[in-house]
Amino acid sequence: MVDKSKSRRYQKHILLPQIGPEGQRKLSQSSVVVIGCGGLGCTLALYLVRSGVARIVLVDRDCVELDNLHRQVLFTEKDVRLGLPKAIAAAKHLQEANSEVEIIPMVKDVTVDNIEDIIKGVDLVLDGTDNFETRFLINDACYKHQIPWVYAGVASTSGMVMPILPGKTPCFRCFLPQPPVPGDVPTCESVGVWGPAVGVISSFQVSEALKILLGCSSEVLMGIANFDIWSGEWEVFSLLRNPECPTCGQKNYEFLQKGMLRMTSLCGQEAIQVSPVQKTSLDLSSLAEQLRPQGKVVFNKYVVKLEVPPYEFYVFRDGRTIIKGTSEESKARQLLARYIGL
Structure with missing residues (x-):
């Protein structure tokens, strides 16, 4: 059961039949790594902390900049003036929202040399990154260690979300067998990014993550959801596991051996x-x-x-x-x- 002193904080969660006291207890014993504290990562961390997830590791290599503020909802102009690393600034603001959870900021670049140590022992990994090199690393490392993770990406006014449960769903390389070549995939720098699109996509992403932590795997999206927030159009695409996939089929984990x-x-x-x-x-x-x-x-x-x-x-x-x-x-x-x- 949830401690009575904490039940008031989470009472609106506990009232939900999908969660209840037992579900909230599960969240209070869970640990998550958020890789990337940009537009996606800010919202992911915000809802994890406010939902009472016990231990949240925030990993980011960058510092807060002025052009982040229209979509990265945790940061302030003061963070920009101080030149704070995103992981540090995010942890500070989040701890003020919930002092009961453990927040561990890591100011580092996620690479083939450290990713397995970063995700060791956690229940879930969330993709808040802006690059495919890190996503392929996450996919290999999570599948190798049987840790679920949720991919998301946003550019312009649209984005997509894909939960990946090792052994149950296709992995990221079933969806994208090889890294895209330069120029094939739009970036926020080349096409811009609509702030509300980041909020909607990351909210859907963290909702899928919380379902996984609650043990509701049968309720998790099985496929890829694509949303265009400007037009209001959305689709869900089914995806089959590829038996020849180097990661989930052959278990070669190429990117853990050499990176991209x-x-x-x-x-x-x-x-x-x-x-x-x-x-x-x-x-x-x-x-x-x-x-x-x-x-x-x-x-x-x-x-x-x-x-x-x-x-x-x-x-x-x-x-x-x-x-x-x-x-x-x-x-x-x-x-x-x-x-x-x-």
Whole structure:
């Protein structure tokens, strides 16, 4: 049963027949990792904390910026002025909302070297990321350790949600067998993002997450939900498990072995070269058109150059990218996800 001193806080939850005292007790014994504290992650963490989930780990590599505030609902102008890391700022505001839960902020980049330690022992992982490299890592790590997770993504006015329960549903690689090539998938930088769309998608995502924590797996979405918040249109697509899937079919966990990208510091330069592990051949003309809204673009048949001061990006036909203006791998990953879409 729920402690009487806590029952008043959660009484409107407890009144729901889907939850009741036993369901609230389950939430009070659950642990969740939220990877990414941006637009999605803020709302995810907000409802986890206010729902009484016992232990919430917040992981993010970035700091709060002014252009975050229209959709990242936990942050304030003061956080921007102080230059606070998102995980730290989020934890502070969330703890003020519920002092009874444990909130653990981690200011770090999620990589092949640390993801298994980050998710160790938790009941659920939530995707609040902005890049496919991390999502493929999450998928492999969660399937390997039999931890459910919920994918979501938003760009422009639409987004999608997909719960993944190892052994019960298709995994992320059944949906997307290989990482998209640069320019194939729109980013918030290239097409913008509608604030309410982030709120709706993340609310649906955290609702699916809470159902999983409550043990209501039969009530969880089996497929992919796609919403366009502007038009009001939504669809649910069914998806079958692929017996040849490298993750849930063959259990190879390729991304835990090598990741998606190789990083190399260029000697004598403030620059990082990023090389995809998977071979690819880009349509540079299409990529150039995708990148034009973000800055000055120059391209020829060999390379696309994007200038976003103080950074320069050189994207080659084989997918290799040189980022000038930083010598930090974590910053290079952030910039690549933000501007190129990986």
